[in-house]
Amino acid sequence: MIITLTDTTSSQVASRLVVVREEGGVVALGRVLTLVVLARGRENVERAIAVTNVASREHPSRVIVINTGECGDDDGLDAEIRVGGDAGASEVVVLHPRGAAVADQDTLVTPLLLPDTPIVAFWVGATPGNPSAEPVGRMAQRRITDLISAITDTESSHAARESFAALARNYRPGDTDLSWARITTWRALIAAELDLTHTDLTSIDVHGAPDRPSMYLLGGWLRSRLGVPVHVHESSRIHITELALNFADGPVRFLRPEGSSVATIRRPGQPDQRTNLPPRTDTDCLMEELRRLDADETYASALAHAVRSL
DSSP: OEEEEOSOOHHHHHHHHHHHHHHHTOOSTTOOEEEEEEESHHHHHHHHHHHHHHHTTTSOEEEEEEEOSOOOSSOEEEEEEEOGGGSTTSEEEEEEEEGGGGGOHHHHHGGGSOTTSOEEEEEESOOOSOGGGSHHHHHOSEEEEOHHHHOOTTOOHHHHHHHHHHHHHTOOTTEEEHHHHHTHHHHHHHHHHHTSOOSOEEEEEEEEOTTOHHHHHHHHHHHHHHOSOEEEEEOSOSSOOEEEEEETTEEEEEEOOTTOSEEEEEOTTSOOEEEEOOOOOHHHHHHHHHTOOSOOHHHHHHHHHHGGGO
C-alpha cells in the first residue's frame, strides 16, 4: 500500500504513519534500526527501495528515503508512506523535498526516527566526499556509500579515483563503501589459498577496471595483511577478472572472465580447479554491511593502503 501526501511536513507524515500502523495492526517494536537513504533522482529512489525491501528480511527497519535530486523552485515537502507488500519487512517513508527543504535533511528525518535504535545512512546515486560531515551523516552510527552508483557513463576514471581518494582522506570510524562487501568472496577465496602450503609469497597482481574501487580495496587489503608489493593493472572490464599470487615456485592465478560466476584457479603443475565466484548483488552487500554497526578496522586499513595504488 502506498499513501501519498502533498505539501506536508515531517511531523504530519509521522502522525499519519502511526495511524496507518494502528489501522493495519502493525507495531514498530520489531524494527532494529532506522535506515536513512539519500538517493539522487526517482530512478535511484526506486532502486534503493528495491534493495532495502529485500535487505529488510534480515534487518527489519524503518526506511526513510530522501530524494535529493529534484529540488524544484518552491519550498515544500511531498511524501509517500509504503507498507505491506510495497515495503518488504520494513515500513518505508519517501520524502520529496523542494527548495530550501532539500538542505535541511537532518530536520526532515528527525520526527521520523525510531527511538532508541541505531541510525544508518546510505547514499545511492551520489557519494559525498566526507560522509560524516553531512547533516544525516553526523546523526548516523554507520555511514554506507556506494561509489559505483555515483559513477556516470561520462565520468572519467580519474574523477572516480578522486572520489575514492576523498573517501579515504575523510574516513571516520563507521564509514564504509559497498565496494568492500563486493570483494568478500574474493577475500575468502584468497585466504583459503594462503592457508595451503606454499613457498614464500613475493608479490601480487590484481586486474580490474580503473574506475571501480573494489580493485583498489582488494589490493589495499592484501598489502595491509601480507606486506608484499601489490601491482594493480587497469583493464576495460567492469569486475575484477584476474588475480595472481606470485610465489617463489610460480604464480597461483585466479581467473574469472567478465560476466562469469565461475573462477578458475590455476596452480603450477596441477590441473585447473573451478569454483563458484558470482558477482555480489547490491542487496547482498547491504545486508552484510548492516550486520555490524561498529567501526570496521579491517576496511579502514585496506582503504588507507588502497589509495597508494591510485
